[in-house]
Amino acid sequence: MTTHIESEEHKALRSAVAALGKRYGREYLTRTVAEGKPLTELWSEAGRLGYLGVSLPQEHGGGGGGITELSLVLEELGAAGSPLLMLVVSPAICGTVISRFGTEAQKRRWLPGIADGTRLMAFGITEPDAGSNSHRITTTARRDGTDWLLTGRKVFISGVDMADAVLIVGRTEDARTGNLKPCLFIVPTDAEGFHKHPIDMELNAAEKQFELVLDDVRLPADALVGDEDAGLLQLFAGLNPERIMTAAFAIGMGRYALAKAIEYARDRTVWKSPIGAHQAIAHPLAQAHIDLELARLMTQKAAHLYDSGDDIGAGEAANMAKYAAGEACVKAVDQAVHTLGGNGLTREFGLASLITAARVARIAPVSREMILNYVSHQTLGLPKSY
Ligand SMILES: Cc1cc2nc3c(=O)[nH]c(=O)nc-3n(C[C@H](O)[C@H](O)[C@H](O)COP(=O)(O)OP(=O)(O)OC[C@H]3O[C@@H](n4cnc5c(N)ncnc54)[C@H](O)[C@@H]3O)c2cc1C
Numbered sequence: 001m002t003t004h005i006e007s008e009e010h011k012a013l014r015s016a017v018a019a020l021g022k023r024y025g026r027e028y029l030t031r032t033v034a035e036g037k038p039l040t041e042l043w044s045e046a047g048r049l050g051y052l053g054v055s056l057p058q059e060h061g062g063g064g065g066g067i068t069e070l071s072l073v074l075e076e077l078g079a080a081g082s083p084l085l086m087l088v089v090s091p092a093i094c095g096t097v098i099s100r101f102g103t104e105a106q107k108r109r110w111l112p113g114i115a116d117g118t119r120l121m122a123f124g125i126t127e128p129d130a131g132s133n134s135h136r137i138t139t140t141a142r143r144d145g146t147d148w149l150l151t152g153r154k155v156f157i158s159g160v161d162m163a164d165a166v167l168i169v170g171r172t173e174d175a176r177t178g179n180l181k182p183c184l185f186i187v188p189t190d191a192e193g194f195h196k197h198p199i200d201m202e203l204n205a206a207e208k209q210f211e212l213v214l215d216d217v218r219l220p221a222d223a224l225v226g227d228e229d230a231g232l233l234q235l236f237a238g239l240n241p242e243r244i245m246t247a248a249f250a251i252g253m254g255r256y257a258l259a260k261a262i263e264y265a266r267d268r269t270v271w272k273s274p275i276g277a278h279q280a281i282a283h284p285l286a287q288a289h290i291d292l293e294l295a296r297l298m299t300q301k302a303a304h305l306y307d308s309g310d311d312i313g314a315g316e317a318a319n320m321a322k323y324a325a326g327e328a329c330v331k332a333v334d335q336a337v338h339t340l341g342g343n344g345l346t347r348e349f350g351l352a353s354l355i356t357a358a359r360v361a362r363i364a365p366v367s368r369e370m371i372l373n374y375v376s377h378q379t380l381g382l383p384k385s386y
Pocket residue numbers: 089123124125126130131132133155156157158159209360363364365366367368369370373386
């Protein structure tokens with residue numbers, strides 16, 4: 001199987017999802033965000049149609065595909081103007097980690113609902129005092145009989161208001177070496193001692209971000225997903241899909257903005273010919289298109305490596321794909337807004353808010369600079385400054 005030429009099945013999946021996206025589209029998203037509501041109708045329908053669970057195992061209600069298929073779903077919904085951010089989190093991170101490392105009971109309990117969208121799981125790794133340096137996370141689990149008591153703080157956790165539980169990255173209390181020894185816990189959002197506070201973001205998005213305070217949250221033994229000592233491997237089993245999905249999110253958004261700009265540039269005429277005939281307008285749009293296509297190619301490579309079980313190879317490719325897609329998205333949105341002149345900043349055309357939204361793909365889940373650091377050290381073998 002090649003990664004650069006899409007199969008007929010993938011093309012069919014793309015067009016089916018694109019058709020769903022078109023039925024909802026930007027207008028639906030704008031209206032729902034204005035009402036302060038989540039994108040429940042689109043989420044539920046995508047779940048019923050099997051799109052949310054496309055990467056999860058068939059015996060647990062999924063479609064039996066991989067991150068390749070799930071990233072197609074997100075890209076096409078984004079290209080239609082109504083991306084579902086929680087696809088990055090609930091099926092791609094949490095669903096993957098549970099299906100790869102969970103117990104049979106955890107799989108039975110969570111996967112069917114994650115697959116059909118009736119249950120949603122958020123993901124929490126970022127901490128206020130650790131940020132990009134996940135080695136510094138201090139959320140700590142200590143044993144109390146057979147239970148765990150989890151204490152710590154998390155920040156920028158998406159979709160907690162919609163979630164039944166959050167997959168929290170903590171560390172075990174005896175991890176004194178300073179090495180990252182993460183362990184993953186399923187924490188129900190209604191647990192005692194679990195507090196969430198919305199963060200006032202300047203983002204025109206339906207998914208809200210939260211600060212979490214975990215104050216001695218008591219969890220049963222089976223809240224731990226996977227092995228207490230195999231943390232890093234299990235964590236990256238979820239973080240690589242997160243990067244691939246963020247790349248797909250960025251490519252979808254870039255395509256949406258670019259399509260709007262092209263449509264406008266074909267018609268808008270202030271001299272003799274439409275503005276799209278001026279190379280100063282046409283060439284940056286062509287460059288944006290090329291950058292998005294290249295980013296997609298890297299995303300497909302990363303997804304292919306991941307789905308074929310090459311976790312190490314997928315790590316580098318997923319980082320590069322996220323970097324390329326984040327940059328391509330930021331540039332495409334910037335050029336799209338510019339192409340519309342004053343209309344680029346009106347609510348009617350709805351592009352200006354994408355300027356902030358596009359930046360999410362540059363900063364999260366791992367920033368542009370941290371990917372450049374990764375490539376400098378891991379790929380190029382250059383020394384570390386930090
Ligand atoms: C909309 C949104 C949704 C999010 N959703 C989630 C979620 O669901 N779950 C979750 O766990 N997290 C989530 N995050 C958090 C996100 O992953 C972090 O914001 C990101 O990892 C960066 O961490 P930070 O914000 O603390 O920035 P910092 O680590 O403080 O970095 C600030 C700046 O310094 C730069 N920098 C830091 N260290 C270095 C270095 N060594 N070399 C060069 N430059 C450096 C960074 O690149 C960045 O530009 C979300 C963030 C956003 C914006």
